[in-house]
Amino acid sequence: MTNAENSNETNAGFVDLSPSPSSLIESLRDIGYSLETAVADVIDNSITALSTSIDVRFSWNDSTPWLAIIDDGHGMNGAELISAMRFGSMSPLLTRSKNDLGRFGLGLKTASFSQCRCLTVLSKKQGEISCCQWDLDSILKSEDNKWLLRILATEELKQFDLLNSLSSKYLDSYDSGTIVLWNAIDRIDAGADLEIKESKFNEVLCSVRSHLELVFHRFISPDSGQSKVQFRFNNDELEAFDPFNSFKSTERPCADFKCEGQNIHVQPYVLPRFSRVSKSEWKKYEGQLGYLS
Structure with a gap:
């Protein structure tokens, strides 16, 4: 038996390797x-x-x-x-x-x-x-x-x-x-x-x-x-920021489905067009990627 084989046999088992x-x-x-x-x-x-x-x-x-x-x-x-x-x-x-x-x-x-x-x-x-x-x-x-x-x-x-x-x-x-x-x-x-x-x-x-x-x-x-x-x-x-602008947006038909045995309810919205909001509202609801995105 080589020294390496003997070493492996001697050290067989488990060693505590707690992370630093x-x-x-x-x-x-x-x-x-x-x-x-x-x-x-x-x-x-x-x-x-x-x-x-x-x-x-x-x-x-x-x-x-x-x-x-x-x-x-x-x-x-x-x-x-x-x-x-x-x-x-x-x-x-x-x-x-x-x-x-x-x-x-x-x-x-x-x-x-x-x-x-x-x-x-x-x-x-x-x-x-x-x-x-x-x-x-x-x-x-x-x-x-x-x-x-x-x-x-x-x-x-x-x-x-x-x-x-x-x-x-x-x-x-x-x-x-x-x-x-x-x-x-x-x-x-x-x-x-x-x-x-x-x-x-x-x-x-x-x-x-x-x-x-x-x-x-x-x-x-x-x-x-x-x-x-x-x-x-x-x-x-703090004041709540509703990203859907629910009071002015148009609700679309709801969708319901199951995920891992739980009921999921989805309410889609279509944000109002430019003519229905002020410039400040448009800016507020556009997010980081822009209103249309």
């Missing part, structure tokens, strides 16, 4: 999110948690920008929060409730890390406050190459001024809820000039606002019998 935390997370940062879709993905969790009020707060903060998504949903206790911070927290093979907008148990983490290097989540449930943090820079510096999630104790939270302020303003008045805070936002590329960076930050946040008004328009302005969700963007209430 720093390498995997850095790779996941480039999964394809924009700031608009990342914020919307985190808000999906708030919708799933049956929130009735969702606030998006942000600040340029003298060139160290932060963004927070705050809801009054059902919240999480300590064990639930730790589970939610796990990558792949829920198998996509499990049956989800019809209100669950998640799929792979990755959205909170991948959406957040696509935009920031420090993710902190504080949640309140039945009077219990729990807080956890993933810090990419701390993971990079770790010598043992382990997935070390930081659990913030009550005394540590008292030193976290921003999180403390947000918690006092919102969660103190909620029976339950969650704050998702992004620090070290580093994916808004605008060169080295701080004034240009701030301008770009504000420009992108305006785009985020428009995206949320479109994507969640049926929650902001629901159909009769459906629950309304109040959205605020730095304390300014």
Whole structure:
């Protein structure tokens, strides 16, 4: 028997090949999110948690920008929060409730890390406050190459001024809820000039606002019998953007079909012609590809 054959026989079996935390997370940062879709993905969790009020707060903060998504949903206790911070927290093979907008148990983490290097989540449930943090820079510096999630104790939270302020303003008045805070936002590329960076930050946040008004328009302005969700963007209430312009568009015959045992109802619309809308409406409803497209 050759030495190579002997080596293969000796090493037969299984070996633990847990992925390198720093390498995997850095790779996941480039999964394809924009700031608009990342914020919307985190808000999906708030919708799933049956929130009735969702606030998006942000600040340029003298060139160290932060963004927070705050809801009054059902919240999480300590064990639930730790589970939610796990990558792949829920198998996509499990049956989800019809209100669950998640799929792979990755959205909170991948959406957040696509935009920031420090993710902190504080949640309140039945009077219990729990807080956890993933810090990419701390993971990079770790010598043992382990997935070390930081659990913030009550005394540590008292030193976290921003999180403390947000918690006092919102969660103190909620029976339950969650704050998702992004620090070290580093994916808004605008060169080295701080004034240009701030301008770009504000420009992108305006785009985020428009995206949320479109994507969640049926929650902001629901159909009769459906629950309304109040959205605020730095304390300014969002207005639903109905891309179908339903009040002026022409309804076409409905179509119904089944998909994986579920009934799908489709209501087509034909947008009004130029003569039936103002120039501002035409501009508003044309989207990125133009009105006719």
